Amino acid sequence: MEEASVNTNSICTLEPRAVWEIFAEICAIPHPSGHEKALADAIAAMAEQHGLKARRDAYGNLRIDRAASPGFETRSTVILQGHLDMVPQAEAGSLFDFEKDPIPAVADGGFVRSAAGTTLGGDNGIGVAAALALLFDESFHSGPLAAVFTLSEEIGLNGATALDPAFLAGKYLLNLDSEDEGELFIGCAGGARLEASFAPEYETPSPSFAGALLEVKGLAGGHSGCNIADRRGNAVQFLGAALLGARALRAASAEGGSLDNAIPREAKATVALNPERRKETLEILASLERQLREKFSLPAGFAITLTEAPLPERVWTEQTHERAVFALAGCPDGVLEMDENFGIPRTSTNLAAVFERGGRLVFRTSQRSLSDGERRAATERVAAHFEKAGAVSEVTNEYPGWLPAPESRLLETATMLYRELFGRAVLVKVIPAGLECGIFAGKRPGLDMISFGPTILDPHSPSERADIASVERFYSYLGALVSAL
Secondary structure, three states, X not given: OHHHHHHHHXXXXXXXXXXXXXXXXXXXXXXXXXXXXXXXXXXHHHHHHOOOEEXXXXXXXXXXXXXXXXXXXXXXXXXXEEEOOEOOOEOOOOOOOOOOOOOOEEEEOOEEEEXXXXXXXXXXXXXXXXXXXXXXXXXXXXXXXXXXXXXXXXXXXXXXXXXXXXXXXXXXXXXXXXXXXXXXXXXXXXXXXXXXXXXXXXXXXXXXXEEXXXXXXXXXXXXXXXXXXXXXXOHHHHHXXXXXXXXXXXXXXXXXXXXXXXXXXXXXXXXXXXXXXXXXXXXXXXXXXXXXXXXXXXXXXXXXXXXXXXXXXXXXXXXXXXXXXXXXXXXXXXXXXXXXXXXXXXXXXXXXXXXXXXXXXXXXXXXXXXXXXXXXXXXXXXXXXXXXXXXXXXXXXXXXXXXOOOOOHHHHHHHHHHHHHHOOOOEEEEEOOOOHHHHHHHHOOOOEEEEOOOOEEOOOOOOOEEEHHHHHHHHHHHHXXXXXX
16 A cells, blocks of 8 residues: 555654664554454564564464573563554544554654554554564663563453463563553553343334434544543443433434443434424534533534434334433443542443444443452442343453552662653552553562553544654663663
């Protein structure tokens, strides 16, 4: 594709050049969750070209080892860790094929973004590129160094869950999957996915009715952990609110959202209505839009629209419609409790998607908490809500949180070094999102870990962009930290 050449020419002259050149190669190989094998193969080949040993576990996770530099043989092994998959999100109407098309990464002002109106894959491609750049740099001297790259992190930390514990052999692990420069993370939330569903019943609409398309669009979206407290609004829940308020509408289908770790940006329902009540319905929707703007921090482009469409051949029965609206509009969503010590969401839940699958209406949600017990309670609360709607729930992809160890040598070294390099204190935090470190802690107790990374704005959305200057500082700090351990 022509866009692939844009990718190579636009970002490969940025500094640090080694990082951006490798990131350009990553962008050129499609790697959405579940389709990372080609990228893993390419990285293994790159490692072998540099004389490094690459091996994989049964799941396909990758570990690359570099022997200690002469004179550094007594140092402890440091693991650089990231994940190979990216979140595939595109602007509405996009024909971009994440399984076939390369990401056309371009430099735009002080940022790198996708020129195709898609996620960039800076989460976690830049962390992966930085780890590889350091491994391949023959002028960089260190103790034993390893890189561990997991698969399918974005769809439930699946690679980390399946990771061979032997791949975590080492004393220190630097997780490079955070998106805020100047912050070190020493703990994270655990999480789970809950799906609920029921079989809708249908009837034929009155021939005097008209068809229409109800849409909620223009929301910012974002990460369901990091952005859950930002009051960005949830398009799927807003769709439920619109159907609840506009009683003249009878839905035939509902669709919105996608991944359980993304806040829905858009949602829609095919509906039927009495044309005589169209004006009344539009007024109700306009009033709801104004109310939501007052309650949430919404973009200027946010809108709830009702446009003409063919009359559907069948619509939900009144009972099915009421069950679906109750499930959508009343589902717990957002921050359930804040943590006073760290000033972050302690427990939260995200109504991530609604769609039809196999003749059933499916509601996808995720719950997160710094406390595994409180996360289970939140999941039970959401399940109880869907049970009232007559839906059957299933909980999957449960993973533990990562409890802080504030007395670690790694943390002490990392905080002191940051002040020396940048003349200011680094913020030590716990993140309200899931990190693979939570799973690693269970697989290898005693492994000393921190997580950090460059500034990446709006991850998991088509607005994702990486701060170029931040990437340069991040790479400098990464090298200095590895040298100090």
